[in-house]
Amino acid sequence: MRFPPLTPVVRTLLLIFLASFVAQLVSDVWLSGRLYELLALSVYPGQPRLANLWQVLTYPFAQIPGPQGVSSFLFGAFFFYWIVASFEERHGKRWTLRVLGMSLVGASLPALAVGFVVGGRLSGFSFLTFGVLAAGVWMARILRQRIALFGQWEMTPTQLLLLFVALPVLEFLATKNALLLVADLGALGGGILFVELLSRPKDDGGGSRPRKSSGARKNPHGLRAIKGGKDDDPPGWLN
Numbered sequence: 070m071r072f073p074p075l076t077p078v079v080r081t082l083l084l085i086f087l088a089s090f091v092a093q094l095v096s097d098v099w100l101s102g103r104l105y106e107l108l109a110l111s112v113y114p115g116q117p118r119l120a121n122l123w124q125v126l127t128y129p130f131a132q133i134p135g136p137q138g139v140s141s142f143l144f145g146a147f148f149f150y151w152i153v154a155s156f157e158e159r160h161g162k163r164w165t166l167r168v169l170g171m172s173l174v175g176a177s178l179p180a181l182a183v184g185f186v187v188g189g190r191l192s193g194f195s196f197l198t199f200g201v202l203a204a205g206v207w208m209a210r211i212l213r214q215r216i217a218l219f220g221q222w223e224m225t226p227t228q229l230l231l232l233f234v235a236l237p238v239l240e241f242l243a244t245k246n247a248l249l250l251v252a253d254l255g256a257l258g259g260g261i262l263f264v265e266l267l268s269r270p271k272d273d274g275g276g277s278r279p280r281k282s283s284g285a286r287k288n289p290h291g292l293r294a295i296k297g298g299k300d301d302d303p304p305g306w307l308n
Contacts, residue, residue, distance in 0.1 A: 079149070079150055109131035109190050112189060114184075128191050129194040131192035132193060152201050155205075174259060176259065183247050190248065195253070
């Protein structure tokens with residue numbers, strides 16, 4: 070199992086996540102403020118609010134202020150670092166920012182739509198981790214590669230994606246939080262859509278092409294790619 074270096078995008082985002090969490094602890098625990106409520110996406114059935122305009126962008130920085138929030142933040146930050154830094158190390162800053170943006174859009178729009186029907190509250194950045202995971206696994210699927218989860222359990226990308234779908238469903242059964250369910254699934258879809266758009270062959274009209282990576286192929290987030298299928302050599306536009 071290999072841990073990646075702390076890459077620029079991940080380092081910056083983790084510092085922002087930490088600073089916002091500390092600010093929420095000081096505000097809501099010590100000063101009886103309402104910073105968490107201001108940042109979290111709070112939606113009421115049939116009642117769009119002005120705050121929802123910024124909350125669709127700020128809810129990743131909202132963490133429940135309290136003892137439970139501390140452990141949740143630490144675990145979430147670790148997996149965010151491990152998965153997103155691995156992706157950034159392999160594909161670079163620009164691709165990482167794009168897939169994070171696609172994950173945010175894929176999570177926020179369905180969550181907002183469902184919230185106006187059933188209501189609910191959404192906070193945290195776990196869906197961003199899910200979106201990057203989905204992008205990495207979908208790349209392996211396109212390249213016809215199998216994956217060894219944590220280097221131990223060999224799975225197909227499709228099997229792993231089914232596992233990623235099952236986890237939010239189980240969490241929904243435990244929490245009844247429909248917004249969290251659709252946000253996680255929407256982020257998965259955003260990560261997959263990012264790869265699908267990227268993987269379309271470019272025309273010869275002078276458009277930019279994804280850069281080629283050098284050296285041996287690496288697989289991010291503790292997933293070891295096992296070459297197989299008909300094409301062991303990936304097409305250049307996805308390399």
